[in-house]
Amino acid sequence: MQRFANPLLRHVIHRGYFDAASQTQCLQYLRALRTLQLKGFNTVFLGETDIPESLITGDKTAEEDSLSWPIWTLVHAGSSQGWVPWRYRLLLRDKLFIDWQEAIFQELCDSLTLSYGKCVIVTRDKRQSTHVGTKEVKETGTQPPVPPVIYMSSIKCCPEIARANGHELLAVPSSYSYLYPVDVAWSSLKWFIINNRQGFALRSIGRTYSYRCILFSDLIMKGIEKMTPRKWKVAINRVKRWENYYLDTFS
Template identity: 35%
Template sequence: MHLKPNLLKAVTHLLVNTGKNQCDVYIKDLRRLQQDGFYTVYLGGTDISEGLVTGEFPEPSSSKVVNAWSMMHAGGSRGWVPWNYTDVQDRSVSLEPFHNSYGKCVIVAKPVNAAMETNGPSMIAMEQHYRPSSPVLVNFMSCCPLVAQSHGHEFFCLPSHCGHLSPLDTAWSALKWYTAKNRHEYTTKHFGKESLRKSILFKDLIETGMKQMTASKWETATSRVQKRENYYLNGKMTVVI
């Protein structure tokens, strides 16, 4: 399907304006809650590929399935949320650490992009509202806004054009950089008669990698997000589609 230049220009203009308007409204509502004493917690996930941990990557032409571990966490200007990792094994998370550590929170999640998996309405119509009323999928976990509200919190979704308005991307980058550079320190080789086996202390590697996102780095990352938000509100930043 090929769009005529004028039509393509009109669609692009509509998408840009729609995205910017949603970002503006989202930021203004978020700022209002922050002024009312809500602490901002960013929730999201990432995948850690097997190759990143082992250092062994399949050939580009290989048909081998690339395995990965899905991770889920949350954090803000005060650092990672003090979760117990065993709490998420059943794909549910206790909200007690949010309340006990920060009081009332506005939880900002980066949901799975449903538009990538649907052959239904237009991309504009499928835009996830930043204040959903029904559960949304965040990485491998279903998050219900009503549950958050019942605990005194608010639940936001990052608009699809505003994924860069979260410090979690910086945190995941720090984790993956540490994993790639230091995996050999967590690897033990076992030599057999005809084979070589490697054991990797995966839990220790990941937990130490998470600690590389220090309090000062969190503060820097969240300050950078606030500056980007200010650019939107001042009309100096445009939406990239």
């Protein structure tokens, strides 16, 4: 089997990721990111992950039954220094009004201003297509790398709100998810939940009934703490190596 000379490329990567349109989109994003970093903007990655109740309880349900189970969405952000000093949000998915969705992003921007000064907030747009090699993208290769509004599952991120607080907002190209280290944090959290949920469960047995109570908030908090600043630094350094490679290759 042929080996890549660059150790960063020892991954299975879809061939379509390297078409001209995809490269253009990636280069736009990276140039915008580096320009802001050189201007003194701190990089903060904002992300979210869904936590089905079945993951917390460990109950294996049929797919049709799981549709009626509550799904929680965890929203948090991290930088090279670790999780940002902001009270993460654990939200019941699809139960937020639009005003609340914007208020959460506004609160994050306020917190970042106090803690870090001006930041470039990097996130993913849930409405991006999974493949960017389309005619529309090829013909508009000079378009800004961020849409007017970025929709996550539970909150709405507005570039105007970010700029009003001294920040900038960017969206990672959908085909280059490994330039987005937040997924490493979510993987760490979910493995912690799977391996430790029994330690956060209380069981009560009465004369005619029994039930189990899981300390959900404590379980999530401890899982978040397991993604330490050292682990964040490792994940972000890996992303930087990819960024350098693409800037050298696509430019």
